[in-house]
Amino acid sequence: MSAKIPLFQVNAFTDRPFSGNPAAVCLLHEDREPAWLQGVAAEMNLSETAFLLPQGQDFQLRWFTPTLEVDLCGHATLAAAHVLLNQNLVPADQPMTFHTRSGPLIARQVGNYLELDFPIQPIVPTELPELLIAGLGITGAKLKFLGKTPADYFIELDAETLRGLQPNFPTLAQVPGRGVIVTAKADVPEADFISRFFAPAAGIAEDPVTGSAHCSLYPYWSEKLDKKQLTGFQASGRGGWVKVRGEGERVVLGGQALLIWQGELVV
Template sequence: MKLQKYHIDAFTNKLFGGNPACVIPLEEWLPNEIMLSITKENNLAETAFFVAHENDFQIRWFTPEVEMDLCGHATLATAHVIKKHLGYTGELIRFQSASGELQVSFEAGKYVLNFPFRMPKVAILPEIIKESLNIQPKEVYLARDYVLVYNSEAEIKALRPDKNKLEQIDLGHGGIVCTALGDEADFVSRFFTPGASIFEDPVTGSAHCSLVPFWSNRLKKKDLLAHQLSDRHGVLFCTNKKDRVLLRGNAVTYSVGEIILQQCERD
């Protein structure tokens, strides 16, 4: 069996920027263990698999460790593959996922992701996370992810979490997003995932399901510019729709290739 594989850099307009994801179109679902093995072999934070179904697409996301409930950059990467490589001519792509229906439209050369709204609530930081941080946050919130609010962009850049300590905690699908007001953007962030192969995620669309409503409420702004301050850097143009979040970004293709599955059986 041969499968097409697309390696896409998402939330960037420059190669080697943003967050890389692999995208693999399927005619029907493979066994979970095969999709997980492919993801491990790809050795990126996420691989998205999708199946065309009537007028929609079913999508699933895997890290090298687990299947995820939501992934922003790999959804953007998948929309890029469908639009740019597979000749999709529609104005709207609908994905059916574990997080419900997700929509991607096209606006002024950017992909627009219509994602769930996850306002974080005040929380208490687990002691193990507190001990792992070289700079303590001034506020702590929780949605799917812990949202740690800091005083400045400089503090976000200076964070050096202790990876070994954080591996002692299991946050399920969640992670730790650290955020502050930005110097050149409305807000900035960094995202850490205890126990994952990629400890610091380069650009995390799903975390902005919480960051956008949080900063929109605090800044009294509907439209926000966000920078994720990883080494690869990511830029997201965000809109708070009150019950949904819009994330706009670009994507570029790094490579197109084939996966050859030998001696692998389907269910």
């Protein structure tokens, strides 16, 4: 039998059970082959599984969906930081540095929130793929803005249309890129904007709360609303809240997290 490997599930960007975005967090003793990491992520069958490997006082961090490795993931980073603090593996007053495919990322505890220091993901206007409109089931007239981030398409709609979307996921999966960020000005008083995120090509039909999407949502809505600190609500079935503010070319994401279960991998 292989050495037992600690495994956790954390709901990110929420303080309540059965809401937010669940992520698995695996604490590795040694580096493992990508095929093994991908197999674990497929077994967990969550939108992301985070793998942590100590590197001195820092950690290597990798993220896998059930089908592929991704370059950036906010909610699984929040979940990883929560596990390290919950298991007393780092001091509560010490920033955590994660070495990732998107460069070093910093997490720290600030009051009741965890804050993540992520790079801004800029948006540029782009042409409209017919598959995108067909996959979302809307008309081009509904679009208030269409752009492209380094990984995703980015669309602004009105709030009613956003909440009513019922995508054709097989069609949407044919759109090039990681996924589609859909956003609207908030229709709830507690938030500045709302969003949804679809990534069927990455094995995720609809992601409950997408931290990395807020690296593009922040600069877009900050300029549009002329505000430097914003609150986003991701209007998925589970729902979740993300506080965002800018620091130069970086975005600070703030959220809460809750440990749901913990166990051990024995394979």
